[in-house]
Each structure stands twice: as C-alpha cells, then as structure tokens.
Amino acid sequence: MTVLDRTGARPGETSSVLASRIVDGPGGYAGVVGDAQWAAEVRRLAKLRNATLLAHNYQLPAIQDVADHVGDSLALSRIAAEAPEDTIVFCGVHFMAETAKILAPTKTVLIPDQRAGCSLADSITAEQLQAWKDEFPDAVVVSYVNTTAAVKALTDICCTSSNAVEVVASIPEDRTVLFCPDQFLGAHVRRVTGRKNLHIWAGECHVHAGINGDELAEQARTHPDAELFVHPECGCATSALYLAGEGAVPEDRVKILSTGGMLDAARETNARQVLVATEVGMLHQLRRAAPDVDFLAVNDRASCGYMKMITPAALLRCLVEGADEVHVDLETATLAQASVQRMIEIGQPGGGE
Structure with a gap:
C-alpha cells in the first residue's frame, strides 16, 4: 500500500510503520x-489535520475511546456543525x-471506510419513497434519521427514536402519515399514538430485527430482578411490552429507549x-456510565458488521490519506436539511437513534 500524507506534513516514522501494516480484507481494513501507540498517533494526525473525531455508540471500544465525542448519529452531526x-x-x-455533511456543508467530512453502509438505510431508496408518495399525494412523510440524504430530501419531517412519537403527534390527525423506513419503530409510534392513518414501510435494521422475543423472554426469566433496556428498532420491543402487560x-422495569435514553437511564x-x-x-x-451495574446483552451476537468496518487500521488510513471524503450535492443537502430542521423545531431530539 502506498501511503500519502495529505496533512501537509511529512509522515512521521510512527505513521509510516503503522500504515505499512494496513491490509484491505473482506471485512474492511485490518493489520x-x-x-496506546496507535491512539497517540491518531490524536497527533487529527491535530495536524485540524480534525475532530466523532464515534457512534456502536463502534469498537478502541474507536470510542480515541474519539473526541461519542454519541448517537444526530447528536454527533450537530456537534460536527x-x-x-x-x-x-x-x-x-x-x-x-x-x-454531518448536510448540517456542516462547508466542512470536510471523512468516513474511515466509505463501504460502511446500513441495512436499515438501504431498506428504502429515494425512488421507492417517491413511488409511495405518488400513491398518497396528500400524506406527510416522516423519515427516521437512519436514512440516506436522498430519502431525507423527499421527507417532510425527520425523527429520531426518542422523538418519533412527538413528531407524529405534531401532525394534524386528519393528515395521512407515511412513516419510513423502520417497521418496528413505526409500530411503536402507532401503538403509543393510536393513530389509524399511519402507514409504515416494511424496513428493518437486520441486527435489531434479529433480537427476538423468545430470547428476551428467556433472558428475563433467568434474570428475574433485571431491568430491560429495549431499543424500539428491535424485533422484541412488542414482546417486552407483552411481558410487562x-x-x-x-412494568416499571421495561424501558423502550433510544441509545441516548439508555445512557440517561x-x-x-x-x-x-x-x-x-x-x-x-x-x-x-453503558458500562462507563454506570460501572457498578451488570449490563448484559439480550443477544450477544447482535453486532453490526458495517459499524465494525471502522477499524483502527481504517481510522489510521483515513487520517494519513484524507480518505474517504463524503459529498452531498447542494440541492439534495438543502432539501434534506429542511426536513431535519423541521424536526428540531418541533422539539429538541435529545438522544437520537
């Protein structure tokens, strides 16, 4: 691999040695x-680039620990701006x-591996949303922030898992609502609001959908004194409420929460x-927030391969080469920003997805 230092400074020996080990494998960059040596070099290169490092809550622990800010996607994007x-x-x-690029259009936005996609965002395309809108021309489109910029551009109001109920409740009751793309979050919103004219797209996060009700019930049975923190994207969210019912x-031990809500709880x-x-x-x-609490995964195999593509090697490569830059065309960004801004005006979104 040829390493080019685009920070404007000659690569130090540490960068050269570490970067020479990087290999591009089937699961992303490795090697x-x-x-501690890697972390020190990442921070040095970030300073040279005048960059801030943002890490999502689902990233590898080493990536979270080296970041300047850790959180949910919308909170991090607002920090970026x-x-x-x-x-x-x-x-x-x-x-x-x-x-982040939509909310900070004048800044350079890099992702350590542009191949890190999302099964939920990929479950609806802009073309599919436009066709759905054509079926319901007077409907209000509410899209989860876990969508592409192109989908946000066709959206009336975005939402997060923590404010989806509030966003839908703000829409006049006589207006049809098209909610996308997550069917489990949509079902949660319909259950809470009681709204009959809420149409839900049949999309899902493959990781959250795979956390099923049988697993939750078994874990609850074997840990009778435990509280349950359940993300509304999960296939087991309905089962959690059923167990409480x-x-x-x-009932007071079952909490349907966004990632930010989980940290608060x-x-x-x-x-x-x-x-x-x-x-x-x-x-x-969660363990950093409350070290005296024993946090256990309902499904310890619920790991997102896309999130885990942001490896130490990928982050180092990103800072050395200035790769991979993210671009959003101006028209798409302007329309998408409007849908996010309408959400913020309804209420501060808090702990995003």
Missing part, C-alpha cells in the same frame, strides 16, 4: 492493533457522515443488572 475544526472524521456508517416482568437506575436489547457496541458506553 493495525488499537493500542458546531465544532471549530475544519475536518470531521465520522466513525459510523455512511448515512451518518452524510447527515402479562406481569412476567414488572443507566446513570439513574437502581438495578444491579440490566438486560440490553440493541447492538452490542452500546455496552461499552
């Missing part, structure tokens, strides 16, 4: 260990880096154990 640095390095999946789990819980139904990367931040 570099996220140790306000950060004094010229360059944003977004350690997450591609739609998240797009959102049937008395199998006390972790800091406040009096439980000794918490069962967590979301991508396993979230456990790192």
Whole structure:
C-alpha cells in the first residue's frame, strides 16, 4: 500500500510503520492493533489535520475511546456543525457522515471506510419513497434519521427514536402519515399514538430485527430482578411490552429507549443488572456510565458488521490519506436539511437513534 500524507506534513516514522501494516480484507481494513501507540498517533494526525473525531455508540471500544465525542448519529452531526475544526472524521456508517455533511456543508467530512453502509438505510431508496408518495399525494412523510440524504430530501419531517412519537403527534390527525423506513419503530409510534392513518414501510435494521422475543423472554426469566433496556428498532420491543402487560416482568422495569435514553437511564437506575436489547457496541458506553451495574446483552451476537468496518487500521488510513471524503450535492443537502430542521423545531431530539 502506498501511503500519502495529505496533512501537509511529512509522515512521521510512527505513521509510516503503522500504515505499512494496513491490509484491505473482506471485512474492511485490518493489520493495525488499537493500542496506546496507535491512539497517540491518531490524536497527533487529527491535530495536524485540524480534525475532530466523532464515534457512534456502536463502534469498537478502541474507536470510542480515541474519539473526541461519542454519541448517537444526530447528536454527533450537530456537534460536527458546531465544532471549530475544519475536518470531521465520522466513525459510523455512511448515512451518518452524510447527515454531518448536510448540517456542516462547508466542512470536510471523512468516513474511515466509505463501504460502511446500513441495512436499515438501504431498506428504502429515494425512488421507492417517491413511488409511495405518488400513491398518497396528500400524506406527510416522516423519515427516521437512519436514512440516506436522498430519502431525507423527499421527507417532510425527520425523527429520531426518542422523538418519533412527538413528531407524529405534531401532525394534524386528519393528515395521512407515511412513516419510513423502520417497521418496528413505526409500530411503536402507532401503538403509543393510536393513530389509524399511519402507514409504515416494511424496513428493518437486520441486527435489531434479529433480537427476538423468545430470547428476551428467556433472558428475563433467568434474570428475574433485571431491568430491560429495549431499543424500539428491535424485533422484541412488542414482546417486552407483552411481558410487562402479562406481569412476567414488572412494568416499571421495561424501558423502550433510544441509545441516548439508555445512557440517561443507566446513570439513574437502581438495578444491579440490566438486560440490553440493541447492538452490542452500546455496552461499552453503558458500562462507563454506570460501572457498578451488570449490563448484559439480550443477544450477544447482535453486532453490526458495517459499524465494525471502522477499524483502527481504517481510522489510521483515513487520517494519513484524507480518505474517504463524503459529498452531498447542494440541492439534495438543502432539501434534506429542511426536513431535519423541521424536526428540531418541533422539539429538541435529545438522544437520537
């Protein structure tokens, strides 16, 4: 691999040695260990590039620990817009880096591996959304922030998992609502609002959809004193509410929460154990927030391969080469920004997805 230092400074020996180990394999860039030497070099290169490092809650622990800011995608994008640095390095999946570019159009936005996609964002295309809109020309489109810039551009109001109910409730009751792309979050919104004219796209995050109700019920049975933190994207969210309704789990122990909501609840819980139904990367931040609580994954195989493509090797390559830059055309960005801004005007979105 030929390494080019585009920071304007000659690569130091550490960068050259580390970068020479990078290999591009089937799961992304590998060959570099996220140790203290790597972390020091990442921070040095970020400073040279005048870059701020953002990491999503589902990233590898080493990536989270080296980042300047860790959080959900929308909160990080808003940090990107306000950060004094010229360059944003977004350690997450591609739609998240797009959102950062939408909110910070004059800044350089890099993602360590542009191949890091998202099964949920990919579950609806702009063409599919336009066809759906054509079927319901008077409908209001509400799209989860976990969508591409092109889909956001065709959206009336974006939402996060923490404010989806509030966003839909703000729409006059006589207006039809098209909710996309997550069917489980949509079902949660319909359940809470009781809205009959809410049409839901049949999309899903493959990781969250794979956390099923049987697993949750078994974990709740074997950990009878544990609280349940369940992300509304999960296929088991309905099962969690059913367990509470049937008395199998006390109702006050079942919490349907966004990733940001989980962190808030972790800091406040009096439980000794918490069962967590979301991508396993979230456990790192939860354990940091409440080290005395035993956080257990409902499904310890719920790991997003796309998120984990942002490896130590990928981040090092990104900072050495200035790759991969994210672009959103001006018209798309302007329309997409309007749909995000309408959401923010309805209410501060808090702990995003």
